[in-house]
Amino acid sequence: MRLACKSLIWYPKKAYEEGGWSDQPATMQELYGITDEIKASGIAPWSDGWNADQATGWVGTDWLEEFMLRVHGPEIYDDWIYHRIPFNAPEVVEVFDLLGELLLTEGNVLGGTSTILNTPFSEAPLPLFEDPARAMFVRQGNFVTGFLPEDILANMDEELGVFAMPTWEGGFEGQPILGGGDLAALFTLNDDAVALMKFMTAPEFGAEWAQAGGWLSPHKTFDVSHYADETTRRVAEIASNAEVFRYDGSDVMPNAVGGGTFWTGMIDWLNGSKTAQEVCDEIEAGWPQ
Numbered sequence: 001m002r003l004a005c006k007s008l009i010w011y012p013k014k015a016y017e018e019g020g021w022s023d024q025p026a027t028m029q030e031l032y033g034i035t036d037e038i039k040a041s042g043i044a045p046w047s048d049g050w051n052a053d054q055a056t057g058w059v060g061t062d063w064l065e066e067f068m069l070r071v072h073g074p075e076i077y078d079d080w081i082y083h084r085i086p087f088n089a090p091e092v093v094e095v096f097d098l099l100g101e102l103l104l105t106e107g108n109v110l111g112g113t114s115t116i117l118n119t120p121f122s123e124a125p126l127p128l129f130e131d132p133a134r135a136m137f138v139r140q141g142n143f144v145t146g147f148l149p150e151d152i153l154a155n156m157d158e159e160l161g162v163f164a165m166p167t168w169e170g171g172f173e174g175q176p177i178l179g180g181g182d183l184a185a186l187f188t189l190n191d192d193a194v195a196l197m198k199f200m201t202a203p204e205f206g207a208e209w210a211q212a213g214g215w216l217s218p219h220k221t222f223d224v225s226h227y228a229d230e231t232t233r234r235v236a237e238i239a240s241n242a243e244v245f246r247y248d249g250s251d252v253m254p255n256a257v258g259g260g261t262f263w264t265g266m267i268d269w270l271n272g273s274k275t276a277q278e279v280c281d282e283i284e285a286g287w288p289q
Helices: 013-019 028-040 058-081 090-103 112-118 142-147 150-154 191-200 207-212 230-240 255-270 276-285
Strands: 002-005 008-012 044-046 135-139 160-164 176-182 244-247
Touching: 002 142, 002 230, 008 013, 013 135, 013 160, 028 044, 028 090, 028 135, 058 090, 058 135, 058 176, 058 244, 058 255, 090 276, 112 255, 142 230, 160 230, 176 230, 255 276
Parallel strands: 044 135, 176 244
Antiparallel strands: 002 176, 008 135, 008 160
16 A cells, blocks of 8 residues: 655755765765765764654664665575574674664764664754754655655755665675555455455555655556655655565564564664674574564
């Protein structure tokens, strides 16, 4: 019924273009280089927020999943989320360390780790659109546009830039996209219910929702002209052109992990109370039998 595209990096188009930085880095390593350049200019490269009340930490799980998918590819990613390899496999610990180079390096993220943990995820994009901008990047799904200031939403194509989180040099070569979605299930079999399901799963379904905004079709054949703005069309193309699409790993894992120890483990790692190895070991030890 609805697709969520998570592997997106948003930026304030005007301020970013004035800085002269590339709007489509080829690799994560190139993006790290841009991060250093932005930091040297006196602006925080990244803004991030993990606070979501009882669900605090889910944004961190998305970060780790993005890196697992890029560094080790879809096969190992699948083995990890379906527990065919243990949560504390060396590949997972390695990805924690690589993610740490981005999020834990001083000056990379506005306000540092305490700000990340205390900022609602919905407010993470706001510093990008202050005058002057206090940060340049935020990584979040397409749904984050619903939390942008009204003046930015009214001129989204002119104000908001977006590109796919790039590949990892030396890792999986194709462009992977992490995402999620809302699903419809049929519990009662009758003609009317079957007809409704056929209607809802048809490639042309959702034209009116697309015009209203905040909705993406899961069909590659969906007519992108139905989307109300070029920014959403760009996001739809990013999703449909990906070589690999994978579902959010924490949503696939058992709830005790994906909605529990994985969330809290990311918090413990970010605030420095536990190492990556300790977090991974504890999550593995608590994986439901």
